[in-house]
Amino acid sequence: MGPHTATGLVPERYRRMVLASRPVDKPDTTHFRLEEVGMPGVAAGQVLVRNRYLSIDPYMVGRMYTTQSYAAAQALGETMVGETAGHVIASQHPDFQIGDAVVGALGWQEYGVSDGTNLRRVDEQRAPLSAYLGMLGMTGVTAWYGINRICRPVEGDTVLVSAAAGAVGGVAVQLAKAKGCKVIGIAGGEQKCHYVTRVLGANACIDYRPLASKEALTEEIFKHAVDGVDAFFDNVNGWVLDAAFPAMSLGGRIALCGMIGRYGNRSMQLLSHHFLLLSRLTAQGFIVWDHVGEWGRAVDELSDLMDGGLLRSEETRAFGIEAAPHACLGLLAGKNVGKQLVQFY
Template identity: 55%
Template structure:
């Protein structure tokens, strides 16, 4: 094994859209493994929209990503050296080692995973943080009943795709939003949504509303929000009385674009429940969620798709593409 490894640090904070210059690729020595520690070779790195908010030095639900430190991020990999009795060489683990090829841990913050029936990469997607995010927002906030209509933005993405499939398993009518015919065909044909609206095909807000109205003849009872902006305005106008909206993300505004609501009075008129949430604040529910998600993936009831960039150096471009919706499914970087 080489005596050095690569990592990517945050070199500067974005002024607007993220650029390659905000990152710096470094080569550093492989650390010594002390008693009680393990050395992990990361196989996959997860890229997620929340990382954009952490790049800003502003008030948020979590501390900003420090400059000149390894970019935050979920990882899955293999233990390649161990001085910890709980972990053996060859164990597969999920952790938060960030944008780097190797990671060292004393055992805290990592967890062994079983890859006999679930692919290793899935622990960063459907059976990981995105899956639990979908599970929590749907079950604990939207709480749909069979026969109700659930809408999902970013429906082909890592979170939205799980939301829709779980809602279908509950007997709901599910309508997604996605950008482009290929993504919409995947959402309906492969994932089993009842309808998918290609928001890129709408010439304006009126046409987008007409498309949603056609797909939701009985209105919308629950909405899982990943995007914000015009899609949120459109769904608000179709919400039924006492509808529930789980606000997971607002990716349309992550690069600094303002996103004022056009008709906020609809929240009152329709007596809506609108709740934002951060899934890491509900760790007590993760075991239940992961057990259900893992069983669904193993049984083939929960399908997923991945966009995989090759090599750590590709992470910045893949991340910028994610923010612009260029990925198809869960965005990963393959490190090995």
């Protein structure tokens, strides 16, 4: 029998997912291993959290490799890193009570112990718990930062967003729309494009999958942005970024948010980056964790937009920790619409 808490009996064992081996080429589910481990004790200054949701993010794929990145590679045999949302079920910490809804980085596991570092209480009255991993969490703040601090669009600007039906891209589309911009999305498939225009409110969406070349994508962008693109929020990099360079207007801004088009150790040559000079473009990469000082403001603004009905988010949920590897790898195949989560219970 495990320890008792105000919310019931805690099991003696729980499940976690570890990285079993590193991919050489493409990652697959055999690189993960599900393990059962004993429930840890809760020492003074610690809390025990039962995780309800796990955020699935593209960076997790990047960390399976040892190639150069802004973050350390995932350690072999250790619990996969990841953000979680759940409830405190035992507490020896003065700032957390049993029942508190919390978001933290407890990893791919059903329960986790924290000393309170980077654990934040969230308000389930204001938004459902899962939203704090999506539009009101790291995902939303990433879109907020890229749009407000790098793209800086003003009313009437034309804004292009790649992976527009995804978690970050979907928020970026809506933030640009809320500023009175003309928004063009890029997404894989007719259904996703339908979602980007009809649900998220973009003016147009380009399905890139049937396009045979980067030139064809450039042409499609120009069809919707005859005077060029003033700001590009890029989640993909590679040929999608390359196709956008010629379509940028003079003085255009590019937020280099992600490079999911390069994951899986794919390297790509950019052939059109001379437009950076020709069109006097500014392209700036950013990592949301470098700007934690802006999180409070970003979440306040995102919450206000949500309250005003100007921000919504689709979720794609997988169920049970055993489904996490498949959900994670599914990001590379574009299986998700909106925020990809794993729900544990």
